[in-house]
Amino acid sequence: MWQRHKQQPQYSIAIIGTGFSGIGTAIELEKQFGIKAQLFELSKDVGGTWEAHSYPGLHSDSPSHLYSFSSDPDASWKNFYGNQAEVHTYLQNVARKYQIYERTKFETEVTQAEWDDQEQHWILEWRSVHDHQQIGSGHFDILFAGLGLLRIPNIPKDIVQNFQGPVVHTARWDHYLDYTNKRIAVVGNGATCVQVLPELAKMASHIYNYQRTPAWVASRGQFAYSRLMQFLFRWVPFFMKLYRFYLFIQNEITYYSFTDPDSFLGRRFRRLLTESIATRLTRAGRPDLIPSLIPDYPPGCKRISKSELYYETLAKSNVTLVQSRIESISDRTLKDKDGNGTEVDIVVLATGYEFQGFSGNLKIYGRNKTILAEKWKNEFPKTYKTVTVHGYPNFFILLGPSSNLGYTSVLSQLNIQINFAIKCIKQMIQKNLKAIEPKESAQEEFVTKLNNDFKNQKIWKAGCTSWYLNDGGEIFSIWSALSMPTYDQIFSDNPGAILGGSWGQTTVTTQQSTLMTEKIPKNKQTPGMLKTAAFLNSISDNESEYEDDDAYAPLSMTTWGSQEQQKQQQQVPTNQQVSHDWNSLVDPNYSIKPGGIGSGQLHRQGSNYKPLSETAIVNKRLSKPIPGSGTSSGRLQSLTSMSMIKKKPKKRKKRERVVSMPVHALPEMTVNGWGSGQLTSTPFWEQQQQEQQEQVQQYYDAQEIHNEIYDDDADLEVIPSLKIEIELAPGVTILVTLFKGDTMTSVVEDICRHHHLNMTSESKQALISTLELFIQTKYP
Known part of the structure; x- marks a missing residue:
């Protein structure tokens, strides 16, 4: 017979960063294992790059429907390419949906992570970003680093030290600085310059764009989705998934357009881009700029930027292109290599980012007390499958070395990496492992294969300067092939080298059990x-x-309440004595979603559960319609009278009148994880196991239950046959039972708490006034 055990392997997991990497990992860990990981975030909000960066014109260069989680698509994207606010809002909504906010330490910097080889876990230390004082430490079995590659700005020290005026980097945009009617020098011509330059040209009196070599900039083809398309995304099954797949394949095909610049496709792609640039500058009235803005290296050598306004902006009368680096600075005058001086008011640095071992200021100590950042400074950053590192057990790095894509949405690669990490953890659970890491031989074999793949691709070393290359000229930051076959390369190419088992290719430590x-x-x-x-x-x-x-x-x-079980339950007589023992009221093994008692929506909880009080849990259960009664039992204040509840024969009830109150015009009302409230209890492995009792359908009289639970002098009475249906937004309604004697303030607070709503005080007051007016009108 199948037995439940008192213990199961439960791993504590820490995730550094709450961008796409951190949020995506936290979601999958909870879905797959019920583990609620602890997250750490430097900023005051989730979003990673999309929270830290907010310069004018910032947008995604991947299509919106492709730059989102495949498990959580969004039908509300307005444009083909989303801007910073839209992408950030998407991440915030996903984080609320999965309760990421509740388990994230914001404005907290993890300064050190050290592997304890004796205890087989990671020891983390973290500090406040405000006073830089250590505020905590803890140990975790598994560590995920979702730090991101492009996060530490590359700031030329000579400009910052010598320029006697404001200096702003696009990664640290100053929104309080007035750019209107100012002379602004924009240094660089990468992706950030391409995006910010058109916006600054609208405000500044004059722009001076300093660039050493031109960049390939293609037109985005930006457009707004029609109402018909948005309707199809939202309501037609599989339409949005098919559209996403179409975008994915379309981007995959572009890979072949530039990886071999000498091929027919490579030559054609370069010719088309050249003609496009020439046409755009000619139409803008500046054909003289064509020779200066056509690169001498093939497109794809570094990531192609996208903008419909970049070349048109360079052709404007208040924009000057300076094809030279800044040689010296005197007060507010910038001098180029020809000795020409230009006086400006503000310097905007669009100079990209620094590579610091993919860990920044974080010190990650491995098995031999080696700091990962220092190790990677002195050698090619070696990984296994781009996710794990030899010498650093139970450590998974996301979008680190050799994992970025130079042509499409990086989220496809991120999804593969997360799946690989999940597979590793599954093996740890199945094989009862405390630690897992790749063997050095497997890692060396993977890196050798990766570098051999790059040797056959001429484009990456075609004469341009890009962040794909390290100081030694090695390609260290991008993946060497399409993202599509990555599944096969990661999962099928000798998985035993990392996952252990009968393959015998990994170093593992077995937990005795x-x-x-x-x-x-x-x-x-x-x-x-x-x-x-x-x-x-x-x-x-x-x-x-x-x-x-x-x-x-x-x-x-599997789901509780299968057809066979339901048939057995229906055969049970209804005159059995009702038990109100606490253990029978709340099964310690499961949580119940708001689908109702016996709905079959049972979900395993992780180790980091938050147990509710007995009163709170019974409150939630008795606030739902009791089977057969047709009405809610009311709010429970005390458990002292639970033994007084008696079974009543089934009574025929009149159909309730439901009054609809649309209040969706209330301002600034947001849904935080709609319907996500769960009843939780102690996990089954911490409880004594009892035989499961067969379910019995019972019928109660709601009014009698209410009268016996509450004292005789209680100033509460169920409003007969009446509930209020409140429409918070089109298609989103809640059902509320009112009691005489209730204050509408307490009712609104209960609604917010029970349904996980965030309301502004203005919204709450408007709803309170609406409810009070309704009650006064209905029951004067």
């Missing part, structure tokens, strides 16, 4: 049976009797 879970033959499995991948042990020599190991998803279970 006698706990074993039997595998059940297919022909003996019953509906509702728990399946787990932890500690599998065969009970028969005939392996064909069993499902594959991969089918046993860790800490997942």
Whole structure:
């Protein structure tokens, strides 16, 4: 028989960063294992790059529907390319949906992560970003680094030290500085310059753009989605997924357009871009700039920037192109190599980012107390499958060395990396491992193959200066192929080198344990049976009797309330004595979503649960319609009278009148994880196990339950046959039961707390006034 055990492997996990990498990892960890990871974020909000960067004109250079999580698409994208505000809002909404905010330490910098080889875990130290004082430390079994590559600005020291005026880097934009009618020098011509230059030209009296070599800039083809397209995205099944797949394939095809500049496609691609630039400058009235703005290296040598306004802006009368580096600075005068001086009021640096071992100020100490950043400064940054590093157990780096893409959305690569890390953790659970890391030989083999792939691709070393290359001229930051075959290369190419098991290619440390879970033959499995991948042990020599190991998803279970179980429940007589023992009221093994009692929506909880009080949990259960009563039982204040609740025969009730109150015009009302409130209790491995009782359908009289729970003199009374349906937004309604004696203030507070709503005080007051007016009108 299938047995539940008191213990299961539970790993504490830390994630540094709350950009796409951190949020995506946290979501998958909870989905796959029920683990609620602890996140750390330098800024005051989630978003990573899209929170830290906010310069004018910032937008994604990947299509909106491709620059989002495939598991959480958004039908509300307004434009083909999303701007900074739209992408940041998307990440905020996803973070709210999965309760990322509640487990993130904001404005906190992790300064050190050290692997304890004896205890087999990571020891982290973190400090406040305000006073730089250490405010905490802790140990975690697994560490994820979602730091991002392009986050530390490259700031020329000579300009900052010598220029006697404001100096602003696009990565640290100063929104309080007045750029209107100022003379502004923009240094650089990378992606940030291409985006910010057109916006600054609208404000400044004159712009001087200093660039040493021109860049390839293609037109984005930006457009707004029509109402019809947005309707199809939202309401037509699979339409948005098919559209995303189309965009993915379209971007994959562009890869072949530039990887070999001497091929037919490479030559054609370069000719088309050249003609486009010449046409745009000619139409703008500046054909004289064509020779200066056509690069002498093939497109794709560094990532192609996208803008419809860049060349048109350079052709404006208040913009001057300076094809020279700044040689010296005197007060507010910039001098180029020809000795020409230009006096400006503000210097804007669009000079890109620095490479500091992908970890910045964070010191990551591995098995031999080696700091990862220092190790990678002295050699090519070696990884295994771009995710793990030899000598750094239980450590996963996301979008680090050799993982970025030079032609399409990097989220496709991120998704593959997260899946690989999840697979590693599954193996740790299945094999009862405390630590996992790649062997050095496997890592060397992977890096050799990666470099050999680059040797066959001429484009990356075609004569340009880019962040793809390190100081030694090695290609260290981008992936060597399409993102599409990466699945096969990561998952199928000798997975034993990292995942252990019978392949025998990895260094692992086994946690001693006698706990074993039997595998059940297919022909003996019953509906509702728990399946787990932890500690599998065969009970028969005939392996064909069993499902594959991969089918046993860790800490997942089938839905409760299958057809067979429901048929058995219907046969149970309804005159059995009702038990109100606490353990029967709240099953310690499960949580119940707001679908209602017996809805079958059961979900395994992780180790970082937040137990509710007994009163709070019973409150939530009794606030839902009792089966067969047709009405809510009311708000519970005390459990002292629970033993007084008696079973009543089923009574026929009149159909309730539901009054609809649309209030969606209220200002600034947002939904924080709609319907995400869950009842939680102690995980099953911390509780004594009891045999599950068969479910019995019981019927109660709601008014009698209410009268017996509350004191006789309580000033509360259920409004007969009446509930209020409040429409918060079109298509989003909630059902509220009112009691005489309630204040509308307490009702609104209960609504916000129960449904996880964030309301401004203005919105709350408007809703309170609306409810009071309704009650006064209905019951004068």
